Amino acid sequence: MKVLDMKGIVKKFGAEGFRAVDGVSLCVDSGEIVSIIGASGSGKSTLLRAVCTLERIDAGSIVIDGDTIVKDGVYAKESELLRIGRKSGMVFQHFNLFPHLTVLQNVTISPVKIYGETQDKADKRAMELLDMVGLANKANNYPSQISGGQKQRVAIARALALSPKLMLFDEPTSALDPEISGEVLQAIRRLAKSGMTMLLVTHEMGFAREISNRVVYMDEGRIVEQGGPDALFGAPKSERLQAFLQAVIQV
Amino acid sequence: MEYVSTIMPALLKGLVTTLQLFALTLCLSLPLGLVVSLGAMSRLWPVKAVSNVYIWLLRGTPLMLQLFFVYYALPAFGITLDRFPAAVTTFVLNYSAYFAEIYRAGIQSIDGGQYEAAKVLGFSRGKTMRYIIIPQTIRRIIPPVTNEVITLVKDTALATAIAVPELIKAAKDAANRDVNTTGYVIAAALYLVLTFLLTLVSRTLEKKYSISDREGGGRIIKDKKGRSLLLGGLFGGSL
Ligand SMILES: Nc1ncnc2c1ncn2[C@@H]1O[C@H](COP(=O)(O)OP(=O)(O)OP(=O)(O)O)[C@@H](O)[C@H]1O
Ligand SMILES: [Mg+2]
Numbered sequence: 001m002k003v004l005d006m007k008g009i010v011k012k013f014g015a016e017g018f019r020a021v022d023g024v025s026l027c028v029d030s031g032e033i034v035s036i037i038g039a040s041g042s043g044k045s046t047l048l049r050a051v052c053t054l055e056r057i058d059a060g061s062i063v064i065d066g067d068t069i070v071k072d073g074v075y076a077k078e079s080e081l082l083r084i085g086r087k088s089g090m091v092f093q094h095f096n097l098f099p100h101l102t103v104l105q106n107v108t109i110s111p112v113k114i115y116g117e118t119q120d121k122a123d124k125r126a127m128e129l130l131d132m133v134g135l136a137n138k139a140n141n142y143p144s145q146i147s148g149g150q151k152q153r154v155a156i157a158r159a160l161a162l163s164p165k166l167m168l169f170d171e172p173t174s175a176l177d178p179e180i181s182g183e184v185l186q187a188i189r190r191l192a193k194s195g196m197t198m199l200l201v202t203h204e205m206g207f208a209r210e211i212s213n214r215v216v217y218m219d220e221g222r223i224v225e226q227g228g229p230d231a232l233f234g235a236p237k238s239e240r241l242q243a244f245l246q247a248v249i250q251v
Numbered sequence: 252m253e254y255v256s257t258i259m260p261a262l263l264k265g266l267v268t269t270l271q272l273f274a275l276t277l278c279l280s281l282p283l284g285l286v287v288s289l290g291a292m293s294r295l296w297p298v299k300a301v302s303n304v305y306i307w308l309l310r311g312t313p314l315m316l317q318l319f320f321v322y323y324a325l326p327a328f329g330i331t332l333d334r335f336p337a338a339v340t341t342f343v344l345n346y347s348a349y350f351a352e353i354y355r356a357g358i359q360s361i362d363g364g365q366y367e368a369a370k371v372l373g374f375s376r377g378k379t380m381r382y383i384i385i386p387q388t389i390r391r392i393i394p395p396v397t398n399e400v401i402t403l404v405k406d407t408a409l410a411t412a413i414a415v416p417e418l419i420k421a422a423k424d425a426a427n428r429d430v431n432t433t434g435y436v437i438a439a440a441l442y443l444v445l446t447f448l449l450t451l452v453s454r455t456l457e458k459k460y461s462i463s464d465r466e467g468g469g470r471i472i473k474d475k476k477g478r479s480l481l482l483g484g485l486f487g488g489s490l
Contacts, residue, residue: 052371085373096368100386110372113382162372 089159265421284350397453
């Protein structure tokens with residue numbers, strides 16, 4: 001069962017029509033964890049942002065959990081997109097928590113104000129999720145009062161509050177000190193164990209290798225190579241991936 | 252002292268007019284400014300253009316000139332206003348332009364990531380403004396807005412130019428009639444009291460909002476039986 005089905009995605013930027021994503025097709029099955037790796041500027045974020053409609057693609061089709069977001073470059077109508085939108089949850093590099101709301105309110109505001117859940121029910125669900133990421137005791141704190149790693153775990157809980165079928169992570173630990181990123185990776189591991197389908201952009205090669213069922217290597221807007229983590233990291237076929245891994249290991 | 256008590260009633264009457272002008276201007280220009288600032292950031296270019304011209308005209312010309320225009324020139328276009336409504340209209344238009352600029356700067360200072368997070372959580376453009384952007388903007392614009400409010404108290408004195416019977420007019424009338432400047436001194440004292448009170452209010456507001464931004468301890472959530480959900484969530488409600 002495919003949770004995400006992308007075909008022939010093209011995303012152009014600027015007057016010259018620079019192709020940040022240039023004909024990418026990628027499927028993610030239910031329960032599968034797929035990591036995207038690649039050099040800076042290779043189009044990883046753009047591809048992920050296309051899935052949650054933060055970027056509008058110029059050509060291609062995206063289907064999430066059987067619902068068509070865009071078919072051959074033509075988008076579904078706004079009300080449809082709102083309904084399908086909650087099937088994917090996005091976690092950003094810089095957390096993007098709402099600073100004027102408490103941790104708990106950050107998690108409940110969308111279910112309550114957008115999707116019409118009662119505050120009671122949303123609060124209970126939010127407390128379960130905060131408990132899962134180990135932050136139930138911070139529910140009444142404001143984002144400015146918690147650490148970066150805690151913020152990112154709140155962001156994960158916030159995305160989960162809409163019960164998505166697919167979680168998207170864009171370098172969730174890149175803004176964190178190495179000693180703190182572990183707690184976020186731990187939260188993602190737990191989520192993986194619970195069977196969540198995930199598409200993850202990361203620079204943490206060790207983590208990608210450990211957690212993924214499949215790793216995708218992108219360069220210049222295209223998928224150059226993909227496969228199981230051991231095959232991809234252990235025996236890279238393309239020269240570009242070999243060079244990339246060489247460079248990453250040296251850093 | 253005896254003289255003071257003879258002119259005090261007239262001065263206090265002037266003060267009441269000053270306060271009315273001040274309060275009406277605030278109540279109308281604060282929301283109008285929001286409309287103008289949203290217009291100035293609109294995606295529809297005609298709305299954007301009109302809003303920007305509005306801001307440019309009203310901030311770019313003297314308030315006194317605007318008062319004269321509304322009171323003396325508008326009748327030629329078939330709009331005749333009494334002194335007081337003319338003053339209120341002018342002040343509202345003028346201050347809404349200043350507030351619009353403050354709001355715009357505040358709204359544009361909010362990080363783009365806030366819009367992206369809101370979008371992926373299903374917020375429409377309007378709801379993003381309402382629930383995410385404007386509440387954060389309010390915290391940031393309290394200092395410049397209160398500054399402007401204090402300036403407004405003093406600016407109401409300009410209404411004397413079209414003979415609105417406010418505090419300065421009352422003081423001037425007394426001074427001319429009695430050849431005695433005590434009225435001006437009392438007026439000055441009254442303005443000082445007003446600005447002092449407003450400064451206190453603005454300090455309180457700034458404190459209050461900066462606290463809720465940083466220090467938590469907000470509401471403690473309880474479920475219907477009054478148990479703290481914090482504990483209930485952790486221990487399955489067995490406490
Ligand atoms: N809004 C935009 N306008 C113009 N160009 C853009 C925009 N967003 C991305 N790009 C360009 O598209 C290309 C791909 O960017 P993208 O952010 O997807 O790369 P990435 O693989 O995520 O890189 P990184 O590892 O640095 O995050 C880059 O060359 C970038 O400059
Ligand atoms: Mg990126």
